[in-house]
Amino acid sequence: MRARGARRFVADLLRGRRPRSFRADDTDVGQLRAAITLRAAQPGSATPREEFVTDLHRRLADQLATEQTATPLPAPRPVVDSTRRRLVAASSIAVAAAAAGAVVDHTVISRGPAQSGAGGEQTLIPSTGQWRTVSASADLAEGGVQGFDLGTVVGFVARTGGALRAVSGVCTHLGCRLALDAAARRLDCPCHRTSFAVSGELLRYQLPVPPAALPQFEVREMHGEVQVYAPPGPV
Amino acid sequence: MGGGADERGADGPQLRVVDGEFYPDWEAVYRDNVDRVYRLMFAKVGNRPDAEDLTAEVFLAALRPLRVSASVGEVRAYLSATARTVLAGYWRRTLGREITVLTDDEGLESMPSETAAASDATARAALILAGLPENYQRILQLRFVESCSVREAAAALGISVAYAKVLQHRALRRAAQLEVDG
Numbered sequence: 001m002r003a004r005g006a007r008r009f010v011a012d013l014l015r016g017r018r019p020r021s022f023r024a025d026d027t028d029v030g031q032l033r034a035a036i037t038l039r040a041a042q043p044g045s046a047t048p049r050e051e052f053v054t055d056l057h058r059r060l061a062d063q064l065a066t067e068q069t070a071t072p073l074p075a076p077r078p079v080v081d082s083t084r085r086r087l088v089a090a091s092s093i094a095v096a097a098a099a100a101g102a103v104v105d106h107t108v109i110s111r112g113p114a115q116s117g118a119g120g121e122q123t124l125i126p127s128t129g130q131w132r133t134v135s136a137s138a139d140l141a142e143g144g145v146q147g148f149d150l151g152t153v154v155g156f157v158a159r160t161g162g163a164l165r166a167v168s169g170v171c172t173h174l175g176c177r178l179a180l181d182a183a184a185r186r187l188d189c190p191c192h193r194t195s196f197a198v199s200g201e202l203l204r205y206q207l208p209v210p211p212a213a214l215p216q217f218e219v220r221e222m223h224g225e226v227q228v229y230a231p232p233g234p235v
Numbered sequence: 236m237g238g239g240a241d242e243r244g245a246d247g248p249q250l251r252v253v254d255g256e257f258y259p260d261w262e263a264v265y266r267d268n269v270d271r272v273y274r275l276m277f278a279k280v281g282n283r284p285d286a287e288d289l290t291a292e293v294f295l296a297a298l299r300p301l302r303v304s305a306s307v308g309e310v311r312a313y314l315s316a317t318a319r320t321v322l323a324g325y326w327r328r329t330l331g332r333e334i335t336v337l338t339d340d341e342g343l344e345s346m347p348s349e350t351a352a353a354s355d356a357t358a359r360a361a362l363i364l365a366g367l368p369e370n371y372q373r374i375l376q377l378r379f380v381e382s383c384s385v386r387e388a389a390a391a392l393g394i395s396v397a398y399a400k401v402l403q404h405r406a407l408r409r410a411a412q413l414e415v416d417g
Contacts, residue, residue: 007404009330010407012282013281014379016382017282017284018282018288019282019285021329021330022330024330024331024332027411028330029332030411030412031407031411033334033411034363034407034413035281035407036279036280036334036335037356037363038360038363038410039379040277040279040281040359041356041357041361041379041380045277045283045356046273046274046277046352046356047270047273047274047349048269048286048287049287052273052290056265056290056291057262057265059291059295060265060294060298063295063299064298064299208299208300
């Protein structure tokens with residue numbers, strides 16, 4: 001019986017048809033593998049049909065169009081730490097920044113190779129930057145959060161456990177400006193209900209893929225002022 | 236934030252992610268990789284309908300996360316990983332065991348050009364054929380590689396159709412045996 005399944009599989013393969021499924025056993029495996037390897041050597045077989053390529057292109061365009069107009073998913077998802085997805089999602093920052101017009105020429109988003117974890121290790125270091133004051137030290141008490149808009153970049157600076165941290169104020173999904181919920185110490189995206197911690201970590205989202213954590217700015221405190229390293233202001 | 240359009244202009248390089256080239260949009264991802272994914276799949280399933288379905292499955296599953304731009308290396312690694320999963324799922328669904336696998340070395344990243352890929356496939360087939368007696372070699376070459384009908388193969392070998400079928404069956408069994416032996 002099983003031998004018949006394998007034989008039919010091979011016959012289908014030889015006719016260029018989709019082989020029918022059956023429960024294969026150990027003795028079938030080698031034969032089927034050899035048959036496939038031999039079949040893969042047919043001349044000209046390695047190129048997809050033009051109609052197939054065109055048709056799949058259309059299906060993909062349809063799928064993406066449907067998703068973009070899709071209504072939000074029912075409930076916020078918790079953040080899942082899927083390394084692979086995070087890795088790919090990380091590059092959405094470049095798009096978000098460009099869409100928001102928030103980054104001037106020569107600005108490069110630095111990025112370590114696959115180690116971007118939940119903490120938002122990416123630091124935005126402009127090629128041409130300067131230390132720019134975003135708050136008086138006195139106005140940023142322990143536990144406080146301040147928004148800032150430097151013309152070229154927007155962000156939030158927070159003092160937590162004595163340490164300062166500044167993050168971008170632009171959602172890494174599609175570039176909407178984040179709003180501070182001071183009580184919750186949370187940054188909310190007005191567009192798709194994504195939320196980030198003031199430290200830049202993703203807290204919740206309703207998108208197919210988790211957006212990347214917010215990029216950090218370098219931040220320092222000098223002469224009673226809190227400063228971030230940012231591109232110079234527009235003239 | 237005003238004047239964004241003016242700022243992104245004339246002088247200076249384009250905004251880029253530092254680790255290598257990247258794709259401007261999903262269509263570029265698709266155009267640049269559809270042939271590769273298809274080729275990868277065809278080598279592992281040996282028939283067009285399945286290779287097309289599996290290629291479609293890879294892109295339908297992978298392109299959503301890839302809607303935004305990503306570097307070429309990242310995109311290919313991601314497509315390869317998706318292809319591995321899709322192929323494994325296909326075998327589980329159809330035969331209940333994995334007949335062929337995409338190893339870590341067989342990704343889109345390391346994929347040779349079209350002509351090199353074709354000669355790879357030819358070389359793998361030749362390796363199988365080389366271990367077989369001549370009449371086995373010939374029947375498999377005619378039937379599998381050259382896509383002759385049983386009748387045509389039988390005529391070419393000067394044997395009956397019935398015997399050609401038997402010969403093909405034995406040849407394939409021996410080919411499978413070779414693989415087991417090493």
